Amino acid sequence: MKKLLSITFGFTMCFLLLSCAEMQQMANQFPELNPNGGIDIAGGLKEALNNGISKQVSKLTAVDGFYKNEAVKILMPEELQKVDQTLRKVGLSSLADKGILMLNRAAEDAVKESTPIFVDAVKGMSFNDAKGILMGNESSATTYLQNTTTTPLYAKFNPVIKNSFAKVGADKVWTSIITKYNSLPLVKKVNPDLTDYTTNKALEGVFKMIAVEEKDIRTNLKARTSTLLQQVFAMQDKK
Incomplete structure (x- = not known):
């Protein structure tokens, strides 16, 4: 028990959330975590996520960040695919x-x-979050962000997208598109919620790009650009 208490003292306070059995298992598996100063797992995972946010998400905010990135480019929703095809057939490709x-x-x-x-x-x-992420699959950190941020991000994105549509006249363009399509003979009328659709696609694109960075750090040693990232993900390599 003294040995366990000594190990616990070397960890961050978050380690207190673990049972003694979990702590012993971690100590046996990763001797780097010792009483004289262990590896900051949570710190390493936070750095990896921050890298994903700064390197990848920031790219999406630039002009053409979505539009010219084939991995995340937003196309017409499925229910409007026929709209797109039909407009092009009748000479309205530019619209x-x-x-x-x-x-x-x-x-x-x-x-x-x-x-x-x-x-x-x-x-x-928390440390428990970090432990699960480190020992999880190649997108565990991205999944953590999805679980913790999707709801507030949707609430933030949705009104911005709605205002953006109004600012650039997209609402009028789309009204024109849908009106022209619905006026064609023998077509099924459509009236999609494009704000909701674009919000969800924006979220999908954000997490896809974070996952790109996470996978790179997990699989590419050169992407581990700090000592902490090297130490933490070396532990992952051992699993």
């Missing part, structure tokens, strides 16, 4: 292209609001 561009511009505007929410989520990571 269809403009509608898609405006979806992506709105997403780029919205993602600018994400950083404070991500920062709060990263700060709130």
Whole structure:
């Protein structure tokens, strides 16, 4: 028990959340965690997430961050795929292209609001969170952010996207697109909620890009650009 107490003293206070059996298991598996100063697992995972946010999410906020990134580019929703095809067939390709561009511009505007929410989520990571992330799959950190930020991000993104549509006249463009389509003979009338659709696609794009950075850090030694990242993810390599 003294040995366990000594190990516990070397960990952060978050380690107190673990049972003695869990602590012993961690100590046996990772001798780097010793009474004289253990590896800051939570700190390493926070750094990895912050890298994903700063390197990847920031790219999405630039002009064409969504529009010219094929991995996250927002296309017309499924129910409007026929709209897109039909407009192009009747010589309205430019109108269809403009509608898609405006979806992506709105997403780029919205993602600018994400950083404070991500920062709060990263700060709130506990040791138990970090342990699960480190020993999880290649997207465990991204999943953690999805679970902790999706609801507040949606609430933040949705009004920004709605305002962005109004600011650039996207609401009028899309009204024109849908009106023209609905006026064509023998088509099923549509009236999609494009704000909700674009909000969800923006969220999907954000987490996809964070996952790219996470996978790189987990699998590419050169991406571990600090001593802490090297120490923490070396533990992952042993699992």
